[in-house]
Amino acid sequence: MISKRTPIFLTFLLFALALAACGGGAGEPSYDPDTVALGKTKFEQTCSACHGMDAKGLPNLGKDLTISEFVQSNSDADLLAMVKTGRPSSHELNTTGIDMPPKGGNPALSDDDISAIIAYLRSIHE
Numbered sequence: 001m002i003s004k005r006t007p008i009f010l011t012f013l014l015f016a017l018a019l020a021a022c023g024g025g026a027g028e029p030s031y032d033p034d035t036v037a038l039g040k041t042k043f044e045q046t047c048s049a050c051h052g053m054d055a056k057g058l059p060n061l062g063k064d065l066t067i068s069e070f071v072q073s074n075s076d077a078d079l080l081a082m083v084k085t086g087r088p089s090s091h092e093l094n095t096t097g098i099d100m101p102p103k104g105g106n107p108a109l110s111d112d113d114i115s116a117i118i119a120y121l122r123s124i125h126e
């Protein structure tokens with residue numbers, strides 16, 4: 001009896017353990033709602049000038065960030081680094097020929113502010 005059930009039970013147990021392990025790491029990171037709200041405010045104050053209030057980009061100013069492959073495929077740390085340095089038109093990754101200034105031209109933005117903006121961008125990415 002027990003010897004017949006054990007493999008099934010073990011299979012379920014391993015499956016549950018695998019699910020639990022994925023929940024913490026491999027999936028989308030989750031962000032604190034307050035952080036996302038702060039990021040939205042900071043985005044609207046600085047980044048919206050070129051990327052638009054809805055982050056969908058403004059013609060000849062900034063790209064659509066809601067469908068950005070770059071946002072999608074880079075880590076939070078890499079995005080923080082990119083936003084801090086900007087991306088001049090001379091940069092090899094520049095696709096528009098338009099400068100993205102360091103910190104979007106707002107030196108008052110702290111790393112925490114930019115990290116909150118990144119959390120906001122994650123929350124609206126399609």
Ligand code: HEC
Pocket residue numbers: 043046047048049050051061062063065068069070071079082083087093094095096097098099100101103104105109117
């Ligand atoms: C003065 C205009 C301007 C402002 C302000 C600005 N950006 Fe940009 N941003 C750009 C331009 C132009 C690009 C596209 C550069 C290129 O052609 O690769 C860009 C690109 C980006 C990218 C890369 C997108 C991609 O798909 O390659 C990210 C991420 C980004 N901006 C985030 C921000 C954030 C966050 C802020 C606010 C802190 C901000 N930007 C403020 C002009 C701006």
